[in-house]
Every structure is written in C-alpha cells, then in structure tokens.
Amino acid sequence: MSYRIFGAPHRYIQGSGAIDELGRIAAPFGTGPVIIADAFVLDMIGARLETIMAAAGLSPKVHAFAGEITYGTIESVQASLGDATPGVVIGIGGGKSLDAAKALALRLGLDVITVPTIASNDSPTSASIAMYDDDHTMISVDRLLRSPEAVIVDTALIAAAPVLFLRAGIGDAIAKKFEAEGCLAGSGITPFGTRPLTTAIVIADACYRTLRQHAEEALRSAERKEVCPALEAVVEAVILMSGLGFENGGLSLSHSLTRGLVKARGAKAAIHGQHVAWGVLVQLAAERRPDEEILDLVGFHQRIGLATSLADLGMADPTGEEIGDIATWTMTAPHLKNLPLAVDAASIGDAIRTVERLAQSRG
Numbered sequence: 422m423s424y425r426i427f428g429a430p431h432r433y434i435q436g437s438g439a440i441d442e443l444g445r446i447a448a449p450f451g452t453g454p455v456i457i458a459d460a461f462v463l464d465m466i467g468a469r470l471e472t473i474m475a476a477a478g479l480s481p482k483v484h485a486f487a488g489e490i491t492y493g494t495i496e497s498v499q500a501s502l503g504d505a506t507p508g509v510v511i512g513i514g515g516g517k518s519l520d521a522a523k524a525l526a527l528r529l530g531l532d533v534i535t536v537p538t539i540a541s542n543d544s545p546t547s548a549s550i551a552m553y554d555d556d557h558t559m560i561s562v563d564r565l566l567r568s569p570e571a572v573i574v575d576t577a578l579i580a581a582a583p584v585l586f587l588r589a590g591i592g593d594a595i596a597k598k599f600e601a602e603g604c605l606a607g608s609g610i611t612p613f614g615t616r617p618l619t620t621a622i623v624i625a626d627a628c629y630r631t632l633r634q635h636a637e638e639a640l641r642s643a644e645r646k647e648v649c650p651a652l653e654a655v656v657e658a659v660i661l662m663s664g665l666g667f668e669n670g671g672l673s674l675s676h677s678l679t680r681g682l683v684k685a686r687g688a689k690a691a692i693h694g695q696h697v698a699w700g701v702l703v704q705l706a707a708e709r710r711p712d713e714e715i716l717d718l719v720g721f722h723q724r725i726g727l728a729t730s731l732a733d734l735g736m737a738d739p740t741g742e743e744i745g746d747i748a749t750w751t752m753t754a755p756h757l758k759n760l761p762l763a764v765d766a767a768s769i770g771d772a773i774r775t776v777e778r779l780a781q782s783r784g
C-alpha cells in the first residue's frame with residue numbers, strides 16, 4: 422500500500438477534575454449512554470458520576486464489569502442491556518473495563534469514550550482491543566473501526582491510584598520511540614496497516630524525552646498522591662503520546678517479547694508495562710547497539726523501579742532452556758518484521774543474555 426494513515430481520538434482531555442467534562446462530551450450521543458466500569462471504581466466515584474451525568478441530562482445504564490474480555494462476556498454485557506439502545510459506550514476504570522467498553526462499542530457499531538482511572542498503559546487512546554479466552558490467553562487483537570471519540574484523563578484520579586500503575590505505564594511508553602524508529606527503518610507496518618508517517622516518529626521521540634526528563638519527579642509526586650506539572654507531562658506521554666506513537670509508528674520486538682513473558686515462570690505475573698520495560702532493553706541489544714547506550718537506559722530503569730532483568734520480573738536464575746523458550750514464543754508475534762534487522766530465536770536468546778549480563782554489572 423503506497424499511502425500512509427494517521428489515526429487518533431477525536432478529543433483528548435487531561436487535567437485534575439477532567440472527569441467533570443464527561444457529561445458534556447457524552448450528551449451529543451443521546452440521553453442513554455451505557456457505562457462500563459470496574460465495581461471498585463463505581464464504589465469510589467459512583468455518586469460523583471451520577472451528579473455529572475444528571476447535570477448533563479443523561480440517564481446512563483451502568484454495568485459493573487468483572488472477569489475476562491472474552492467474546493462470551495461481551496455478549497452477556499450486550500444481553501444485559503435488554504431493549505436499551507445506547508448512543509455511545511463509556512468505559513471507566515482500568516484496562517479491562519476500557520477494553521470491555523471498546524469491544525461492546527465495536528459489537529454495537531457505536532463510538533466509545535474512555536475514562537482511564539489508572540495510567541498503566543496507552544490503551545485508552547488506542548483502537549486496539551485485546552481479546553482473551555476463558556483461560557486468560559490472548560487470542561486476538563481486534564480493532565475499533567473508529568478511534569475513541571474522546572479520552573478523558575483525570576489526573577487527580579491517576580495520582581490517587583497505586584503508583585505501581587504509573588510506573589508500569591512509563592515502562593510501556595518508553596519503548597515506543599525505539600519500536601517506531603525500527604519500524605520506519607525496516608519495512609514495518611503500523612496497526613493501521615501502512616508504513617509510518619514522520620508525525621508518529623516525532624511523537625514517539627517526544628514521549629521518550631518527556632519520560633526521561635520528568636518520570637522521576639512524577640513518580641515522587643504520585644507517591645504523595647499529588648498532581649504536579651511533571652506528573653501531568655508524564656501522564657500525557659504515557660497515555661496520549663505513547664498511544665499515538667505506537668498506533669501510527671508500529672510496535673516491535675519490545676512488545677513481541679511479551680508473548681514469551683506471559684508464559685514464563687514467575688514473569689507471567691508481572692504487569693505488562695514491566696514486561697515492555699525489560700523488552701526494550703532486549704530490543705536495543707538485538708539491534709546490536711553499543712553497551713553504553715543500553716546501560717544508560719538500564720540506569721534509568723533502575724532509578725525509577727523498572728525491570729532490567731528476568732529476576733526483576735519474577736524469574737530468578739533463568740536457565741538456558743527457559744531463555745530459549747521465551748525467545749521461541751516471542752517469534753510467534755506479528756510485530757517482529759518491524760525491526761531494522763532480521764532476528765531469530767537464537768539472536769533473541771543472545772540479546773536476552775546480553776541484557777542479563779549488563780543489568781547484573783549495574784545491579
């Protein structure tokens with residue numbers, strides 16, 4: 422395909438108290454939206470949500486989502502709507518509720534508004550929906566026909582959440598520059614199915630620079646449950662820039678490695694953003710970058726609590742066979758061609774061993 426695509430949400434709204442905008446944003450889609458939210462999020466902000474919706478003249482149907490994102494659970498959410506014909510789907514909470522909202526929107530042919538209450542990855546901005554089976558194995562990545570209508574990020578809610586989520590979000594986001602650049606340098610394609618535009622590369626680079634500059638201060642602020650300019654900058658990098666960067670710039674080896682890690686001893690329990698944080702180090706090693714460049718990022722990871730070794734991910738003392746298994750499972754990922762050079766299971770295994778050695782030298 423010779424043309425190139427840039428896709429993005431229609432509106433992105435971020436700031437302390439931004440959730441108050443939800444009624445105004447949802448109102449043009451009719452008086453009966455459907456809200457899908459985590460039960461604990463409804464416990465936390467349910468009353469406020471009612472006030473916001475009532476002020477905009479909306480009477481939403483609220484569904485507390487629990488469980489896994491399977492075609493079966495989404496079908497039962499649809500069934501629970503009965504005769505209601507919502508005009509828009511609103512997802513509020515963590516990754517599962519937002520993905521459930523997206524999956525329902527895709528099924529009903531509706532727009533979706535995402536309201537993340539944690540910043541553990543960039544899925545709120547993205548059109549991708551990770552679908553699972555009942556055993557919690559990812560079976561496909563579906564795509565919304567239209568990017569989210571709006572993404573509403575209330576930084577007061579993000580700052581109130583456990584800091585491990587923001588740390589993971591930084592890990593997920595920091596890889597995007599290297600993934601997009603590798604995709605452009607090679608012959609890779611983006612989730613839109615085309616070669617990247619320069620705009621995506623610029624955004625992914627700005628994402629990286631923002632994180633390097635502000636992540637440490639933002640995490641300190643999040644520890645105190647306080648919003649500050651550094652936290653605002655980092656949340657924008659984690660949710661908006663990272664999402665635009667990967668959707669329009671492409672994913673690569675950093676994310677491919679998660680295919681192995683989700684099956685690996687101990688490491689399978691680690692959060693996605695920690696997987697990707699470790700994955701970007703392996704990608705740099707697989708690209709045969711100089712040790713100093715990898716060590717620079719290892720040092721940054723160690724300062725802010727991101728994984729630099731398999732032990733950090735929960736897999737202490739990995740055997741050669743275990744490393745080989747991760748490399749082999751990684752080879753099943755579709756993003757591997759988005760690298761400037763070809764890799765195979767052996768070269769990925771070598772890159773993992775290089776990172777283990779370099780992390781230990783700084784451990």
Ligand SMILES: [Zn+2]
Pocket residue numbers: 542543593676693697
């Ligand atoms: Zn990710």
